[in-house]
Amino acid sequence: MQNLIGKTALITGAAAGIGREIALQLAAEGVDLFLLDVDESGLADTTETASLLGVKVASRRCDLTDSKQISATIQEVLSTWGGVDILVNNAGVAFYGPTHTMTAEQWDWLLGINLLAPIQITRELLPSLLNRPEAHIVNVSSICGLVQGNRFSAYQVSKYGLLGFSEALRAEYSRQGLGVSAICPGPVTTRLFEVAPSGRDGKQTPIPPRWICTTPELVAQKAVKAIYRDQGICLVGWVAYVLYYLKRIAPWSLDLAFRFGRRRRMKKKAQQLALQAEQQFERSAESSSKAA
Incomplete structure (x- = not known):
């Protein structure tokens, strides 16, 4: 996109962390916002702060595990604005623990929020996005969508899927003026790991040390630049770069580490x-x- 002033954006998970920062930075670029989250208090705070930047801001509580709520929200967006120019699928959750201890309900919950909701939102907004002179989809994936790990398999499956969905959309619709970016940060200083349920008895979900983490502000900056540049995959943070190139240059090294x-x-x-x-x-x- 050459210019964001006067554009409209729908952002999920906008109450805190990466979603909040993307909302504020898009607002600073002159983008009107429609914000979604289940955290009504945080959502209200982001809405108020973004409004101070002189743009129109609407918000709604939406549970992304409920497909009917999602459809109702999309209909509200379409009736209010007729569509959006930018879609940011940011909301995400994690689960820590051995794969064999995860229940079907836990898998459904995580995949519903991280993968199925972005697919549904994109699918229902796609006709209006394609009807714009140019539009852009930002899917906040993760380095976990590119490099394997352990005890976060459901999270990784969802991020691999979101990255694949992004690349498929980009291949199919780029010629029609639809840009698609997958943002793949390393660990970020958000509450993702802090609030993630743990499937290991007596053990909490480990929180990455701050020295290996990047910030939500930097992720948001890279996301906005990706919209301007129509960047396909956007790595954020030194950890993401190291793991990405290690996987491509010496993939055997990661496998060796897990088999040690x-x-x-x-x-x-x-x-x-x-x-x-x-x-x-x-x-x-x-x-x-x-x-x-």
Whole structure:
């Protein structure tokens, strides 16, 4: 986009963190805003602050796990403004813990907010976006959408999916004036990890140390630049760059790191299973003798 003054934007997860900063920086560029979040208090604060920058700001509480609420919100946006020029799918949640302990409900909750909601919002707004001379979609993904890790599998699946969705849209609609950017920051100083549920008994979700984190302000700055430049994938933070190029130059190194200590752990696991089998056999034999 050459000029953002007078444009309109819909932003999810606008009550705090990255969404709030993107809202404020777009407002500073002269963009009118329609803001969504489930945190009504934070949403009201962002709305008030953005309004001070001299743009029109509307907001609505919207639970992104509820497809009916999403559709009702999109209809309100279309009836109010006739559509938007910029869509920012930012809202996201995380879950920490072993994949095999996650319930179906936890998977549905996370994928619903991080992946299915952005797909639904995009799908329902796409006709109006394509009807603009130029429009732009910003999907806030993560370096976790490019590089594997552990104990955050559902989060990574959602971010890999969002990145793939972004690239598919970009390939399909670029010639029609629709720009699509996937923002892929490393760890950010937001409350994402702090409020993420933990599936490990007695252990909280680990919070990355601040020295490896980037800031929501920088992510927002890069997002706005991506809109201006029609940038496809936008890395943010030194950690994101290191992991991105490590994955491409020496992908074996990451796999090696995750397999470190495998033989020792496999041997210990085999011993534990053998001990369990022996104990089970002894209990069965004891039960048989008592029955006799």
